[in-house]
Structure formats: structure tokens, C-alpha cells
Amino acid sequence: MDTPILLTLIITLVAAALLISEKLRPDLVAVAVMVTLGLLGLVTPSETFAGFSGSAVMTILGISIISVALHQTGITHLLGRVMSRLSGGSDLRQILVTMLIAAALSLFMNNIAAVGVLLPAVMSLTRQSQTSPSRLMMPLAYGTILGGMATLLTTSNIIVSGALRDAGFQPFGLLDFMPIGGPIVILGIAYMLIFGRRMLPTALPDGAASRARQLRKELGRLYELDTNLCEVEVLPGSALAGKTISAGKWAARTGLNLTALVRQGQIIHSLHPGEIIRTGDHLIGNGCPPAEELSTLGLRQLDRPTQERAFTDQGTILGELVLSPHSNLIGRSLKEVSFREKYNLNVLSVWRESKPVQDKISDLPLRFGDALLVQGAASDLQLVRKDTNLILLEEDPDAVLKPGKQALAAVITLFTLGLASLGSLPVATVVMAGAVLLLLTGCLEMRDIYQSMEWKAIFLIAGMWPLSTAIRTTGLADLTVQTIFSAVGQASPLLVAAVMIFLAFILTQVMSGQVASLVLAPLALAAASQLNVDPRGMGMGVALACSLAFATPFGHPVNIMVMNSGGYRIRDYLRIGFPLTVLAYACILLGLWYFWGIS
Template structure:
């Protein structure tokens, strides 16, 4: 049998390579790690599977329950509506309010859930205030990450607390992150308002009037639109839209039909063509074999297109993004029967800073995609409740606080208060709060189960096994000795800075939960080797795992806003790099004071 230390290091190296390659999902890698440690004898069977019963996993599940209860009762939506109501028309004020709302919600719920809740309201506020979405959505994403640093209720913070307990040390309490986290939030907000705002991409130029601000222009759909009239001798006369096979044979989608003097937008596949009908077509105009259609269609002179041309009192053009746990991810529009299921037509997809407008039926959807949709206005309220998509600019509806909403807030506050008073029972208290949401019928158990991000649960359960193996085999102690020898110093500030920078760089390309599971045991051993306070080093490393501002890959919330914000990879580095430097200085300045090394 191989030495357990060598076995652990080999498994860790293989897991790191897999994380960096992005060939397998992070949760699958985490589970493989746990199984490998068990099969090789590094961990006992009980230790291998113990991650699923750890308080960290229970706490994460409980947070999903509580957050879903607040969402289902409209509490989180109300925060977004307040944002729209008080935003005003000034960009600076709007950025401040967006970031305050994002940071506030992320104190109590998963970062990406907080961003998903606010995304529609921020989009509406941007549209009404004539502020480009690119000026607001990155601040929204960054604010949720910043807010998560000020609370225990963040995945990496929960993992760190659990690993401290594994070393017979006291875990972090609910408010332990606040003394250092709140200055970080304040520094981040100040930077984004006065400096970061100037570095944000300008996006598309704003038109002179609100009426001209339309999604057709943003998606450059006008480049692919034209009108054509059905001639009297056309073979299309008498055929239905589905029978015409214009999309299948010529790559032309019919988005509107002027029929008998009436404009029909988003026409039904059963609509029957007649002589004189004027079709609004979308496609690669320059690649259509018009010579084959000269007896069927008479192309009309080109014109300037806008959103108003594709809308009416019954039909709307809206934008939506895929939700974080959308079942549409990885599937094509054809495979999910998108039009039949949602009653909307996809006109274009925005991905990685550019619109995609061809062969949409066979395009595999990715997380972060924004969809330009056209369909009946009466479908918008239904679409807004769909868990697979987030509607960005649907119709605003008045909201009145309900008794259920007040009860949900009361349960949340009671759970948080009890967690502060009894920090050793945080997992049990929060789970009791989540179950209370179900008991009082604020959500069903089925809804609660669907709200859980199971990928995070399995990743944490698997990687906690690696954290245990690093401590059990002495791998953490070995890494700590080598790091101290490499840096050639016993200065705790310099050692903390080294750990912080290594952790932060790993978090840009690996799941932050996996990074925490590896780096926290090493931080504990570094502190113990120098007879210093482990909590200080663990706090620094844990905060470093959340410094995911340099790339869109650092955190899913960055990917969520990438499509609707029209961001490119370099935009994150341009705005995020100075922010990371500032927050690094804040941590190095305040941490030794708030969490002394001795």
C-alpha cells in the first residue's frame, strides 16, 4: 500500500488538474476525490462519507430553504421593487443602490440567488433611467460577492468553519466575519462608485429618446430583417407557415405577417398565407438564394428597424437569461420545444459579448446566455414564474406586502437571532428555520428540494474529505513547513500575504469551495508551526477565496451577468484588478487588528 501522504498528494494533484481543465463538473470531481480517498485507505469508510452529515452541508441546505421561502413569499422581489422606485435617473445613485441591495441580500442568501433575484429589477431600472446595463450589472455581481464576505452564510465561509472544528478549534460564529467583512464591503462600494464606474465598458451608445432604446438595435437584428410580399402566382398561397418550410429550406424565419390589413406578430405555425401578404423575415439576407424565390416573394425596399416594429398591444419583445440551475442549459431550443413550452419565439441569443442570430434551433444553450424573445404579452406573467429563465424586462406589477411575507421575515430573523445566541448549534437552528417555512406552508417540500443547489452540496461533501485527509496524513503540516522555508521568514503578515495571494489566484480558475477545502488546513498548520492564532490565518484565506473579481470564471454570478451586460473577458480584469489590490490592502491592514496573530 502506498504511503497515505503520497496518495493524498497524488489525488490532490489529479483533482486540481481536473478542476483546471473544466472537463468534468466540480461536484463530480469532489465526489471522485472522496471515493478515491476511501478506496485507497487514506480515510475510513465512515470518514469518506462523513461529509454528508457534517454541519457545513446541513447549513448550506438550510440556507437554500430559507432563501426560497423569502423568494416564494415575494420578500426578495420587494427589495428589487424598492430599488426601481427609489433609483432615480442618475447613474451614480443607481450604482450605489444596486450595490447596496446586492450586498444586503447576499448577507442572508446564496450570492448567485441574490443576483438572480435583483437582475430583473436592475434591468427595468436601467431601461427607465436610460442607463446602459453594462454600467450596472457588473456592480451588481461584485456587490453580492462583497456582501458574502461579511457573513458566515457563504459556502466557503461555512467550509472554513467546519474545517476549524475538525482540528478541535472553535468554528466561526454568524457575526464573526462582519467586523472585517463590512470594511471590505465599504471599500468595494467606494471603489466602484468613484473609480470602478469609470472603468466599466460603455456598451452601445444610448439613443436620444427612450422610444429608440430597443433590444432590436442591441442585438443588431435589423441587419437580418427584411420585408417581402407574396405574389399572386406564388406557390406559398394557401400554405400554412409550417408548410412553407421557409426556415428549413432558406434559413428565413417569419416574425410578422401583414394579413388582410392587420399586422400579425409572432404568427402561429397554422397561419395560412394569402396573395398580397407582407412577410417580415429574419435571416442571413446575403446568403438566401433569392433566384429560387423570385416566383414566390417580391422583396421590398430596405428600411430602418426598431423594437416597435416587432411589438403591438398584444405582442411584446423581451429579454431573458437562463437561471443558474436552468434545465435548458446544455440543450437546444429544438430539443426542449421552446416555442411550444413557453409560447415565445427566440429571435437571437447574446453570448460572450456578441449576438448569435443563425441556426438558433440547433444551438446548445449555455449558462449566461441572454435570449431575445417575442410572444404574447399575456404570457409574460407565466414566463416570469418559470424557474428555468429570468425575465429581465417584463411588465412591472404592483406588489403589496402579504401576511406570508411577514411570516417569512419573522422566521428568518428568529433563526438568525438564535444562531447568534447559540453559535455552536447554527446548523440545527437554521435547518429548523427552513423546515418552519415548510411547516407554515410558505413553500412545499418539493419546492424546497428544487431550491437546493445540489452541485454545491455534493462538492462540499466531497472536498471536506480532502480537507480531512490533508490534516490526517500530515500533508498540511508538510506544506506549511515548505512555505515557511520558501519565504524564509517568520513574519506572520508576510506569511498571511503569501497564503492570501496563492488562494486568491487559485480561486480565479477553480471552484472556491474546493480551494477553501485545500488551503484552510494548510493555513491552520502554518499558524500552529509558529504558535500563532489559527483563526487569523483561516479568516484571511477564507476571504481570499471570495476575491473572484478578475475573470468571469471566478464565480457563477459573473457569468450570470455577462450576457445581459454585454461584457467581455477583459472587462472583468480591467475593473476587478484594482479592486482586488484595494481589498488585499484592506485585509492586510485590518485583519491583524481585528483578529490578532497571538
């Protein structure tokens, strides 16, 4: 064994040990591996940093930008609501719906693109159903990987099919993988529903995803919004019916600080002063005026709410403001400064002297140090950042900032994914073009990208990329393959296929499936020729094995994409993904024996 091979082997083993032990952050280990390989001359300077311009990294970057646009325009919120209705709030059904949709999408598009589209939607589902993201992120990744095994449109499958064509054999068709890949999809989903979901973590992950989930609950609890909430019905003949909120002087005449209106079963949040109140409307607000006062105005207090008393929806969020030291609002009431009309925000409560104040807050003179809990559109809350009188302390990370761009973002995204699925242009190029188009059309802004990007995934993939290059160029991969085949000797074709599949699984964890397929495809065809078996069958075994990426986050970029959002550690992938790998491994061997006659 020469020096470059030995050094590459040592670096690979040390990196694996550090990643499994979790002594250091995975992205830090990846960057250290990249630098070490470059300093030792095991890869060229251009190869050292090639990962940052690699197709996988650029595809993830482009898809991440598209995902931010889908989030900003509210599309992911709508997808999350659809998935929520389909799942019915059940943990079992949520996993089933997530995996089925993910698998279906990956049949027709790149796996990374499928996860990029669904990840923010699934995150929205977890927030709506108050489910930990760790319950659904891994099923999302596994669903796309499983779905990709049932179609030709997966990178490793395409590579092996191309190797067959170059060798003079018939390449694979679009549905040739379905007889083996289809049962693997069913088996994989069944495993996750019966066994895998019992091993999924339940704790909330750290970071922005958890904060987005908890913010509304924290603010509502802190300001005691539910303790003084009242719902009244506008009766026929009411003196307030047919008038706007402003003209009816609701705050002054009823003492209610209105937060929502229920009309024909639909909730309207963030009421505008010009909203006309109709007979039969139900209004929700802070404060509980006496029944006699309500009766004289033609109103009736309801004992039970007709709707769940939420303070937010897709377009309405909560935020917390504090008066700046030199604010000209100090000493003046909300009514005096026409706060609702000026900022288009509704003040739900005031925090003063370590407790919330909710009664008649419109007439309350504001003091320095007061905090205001406000309700309104995300775009209006963003405008407060430019106001010198107020400081924005908290805002909902799940806010829909550009609802007017929803249709445009949907059209651009569908066109991008459709063009990428055709395969006529490089996926990374098409996806980045779609991302740039979303930026140019105002569906999101550059600052949104910098704030929302998962840089951990970018550095992790880019850092490990030169290691796969070194394994291939130093000869370590060839030496490993030759050693294993010399040990197998003149074994049965099925045993050789089993060894090839195992080797593909190992290489996929350190080199990615597409690189592993490049290394093993010619060896599989040569072995098939020597053993006098169908080369297409042996090639299919290797192609499918290059998708056995469940046991580590490094087997496929989609695992890394969901790692941070789900709060997973490497041991979570090993514990849940390894049994699934064994099941899929056995299913591939059974399929090669039954459909391709390899025995």
C-alpha cells in the same frame, strides 16, 4: 510527484489556459474536464457527476426557480422601480444602489440567494432605465461577495469558525468580521464607483436579456407608433363624458384608436370597452382628427403630452400577431369580429405591404399576410397561442403573467429566505422546498422553468466540481501548501499570513471558497501555534481570503450567475476584479496587523 498529482496539475493548467483564451465555451471546457477526470480514474464515478447534486448547484437551481416566480408575478418589476427611483437614472447612482442593497442582503442571507432575488430586479431596472445589463450585473455579484465578508453567515467564515471550535478555541461571533469586512465593503464599493465602472462593458449582451430590452423599441419603431399619436382632453359637457368607450363609439366618432387613458396623473393602459370616460380624462390614441370634429364632441387636442407616451407598463405588454393561412378573420374587419371584446387586446397598428397602417383600422378588412401590433395583458396574449386564426410572432419577455399571485409569491419567498438564513436546515434543501411550494401554488409552471433556466451556470459549476475534488484527494493541494511553507521558512507572522491569504485566493479560483477554507483552516491554526500568534486572527485572514473571488468567474457561483446576463467574458473579470482583489488583500493584512496584533 506521483502520476495522479501530475495528471491533475496538467488538467488544471490546460483548463485554465482554455478558459482564459476563450477558445472554447466555458461550459464546454467544464464538461470536458469532468469527463477527462472520470476517464483517467482521478475521481470515482460517483465523484465525476457529484457536481450535479452538489449543494451549490442545487441552491442555484432552487433560487433560479424562485427568481422566475418573482419575475412572473411582477415582484421584480416593483423592486426594479424602487431601485430606479433611488438611483434617479444616474449610472453612478445605479451602481451605488445596486451594490449597497446587494451587500446589505448578503449580511443576512446566503450570497447565492441574495443574487437570485436581486438579479431579475436589476435586469428590470436596466430595462426601465435603458441601461446595458453589463453596467450592473458585475457590481451586483461583487456587492454580495463584499457584504458576505462582513458577517459570519458566509460558508467559508462558518467553516473556519467551526475549525476553531473543534480545535478548542473560541469560535467567531456574528459581528467579529465587521471590523475588517466593513472597511472592505466601503473600499470595494468606492473602487467600483471611481475606477471599476470605467472598465465595465457598455455593449448589450446576446440572447434573451438583450431581446427583452429591445423588443418594445423595435416594435414601436417598425410600426411608427409615435408618428401619428394624439392626446385629447374630455372637456366639461362633452357628449362622450359619462359613457363607456363602447357606448361612446370612440373609434367611429373620433377616428381615434385608443391606447391609453390618463386620469389624475395615472396612466391606464390596455383600455377595456367597458371603461367609463370622465370629464377631465386625457385619452391617447392613434390618429389625429380635425380640431373642428373634436370641438363638436367636447374634446380638445393637447399640443404637449401630459405624460410620457409609453405603450406598456407592469401589466400591459406589446405583441405581434399574424393571420394564419386559413383564418376566418380574412376579409372581415376588426369591428365585425369584435376583436377587442373577443381577445381583450387592443390593435395599435396593422402591417400591410411593407408599411404600417394606423388610420381607421377598425374598419379595415383584414388580408392574409397582415400582421397586427397588439397591446394587452400578458395572460391574454398567451391565450392567443390556442387560437387557430392567429399566430403569435413576438411577445414581450418582460411580461408579468401572474400578477394575482404577487402577494403569495412574496410571502413564500420571504419565508424561504428567512428559514435559510437561520442555518437550522441545509440552504439547498430549504430553497428547493420553497421552489416546489411556488410551483404547487401556481405562481409559475414547469414550462416556465425550462424556458428561463440559465443552464450554462449549472453545467459550468457541475463540470468544474470534480476538479476541486481531484485537487484535494490526489494530494495536489497538500503538496502545494507544503512547498510554499517550506519556501517561506521561519518568516514573520504577517508574512506567513500574507502567504496564507495568497494561497487561499489561488485555491478559491479552482476549488471554491468553501473547499479552500476546508483545506487551509487546519494549516492556518497550525501555523499560528508555531508562530505563537492568535489563531483566531490567522483563521480570520484565511476565511476572508476565501472570499477574494473577484478576479475570475469561477471563484464564486454568483459570478457565474451574472456572467450570461451581463455578457461578460473571463477577461472582464480579470481586468476589473484583480485590482479589487489587491485592494481587499491589503486591507485584510492591515486589519490583521491593527486588530489582531499579527506583525
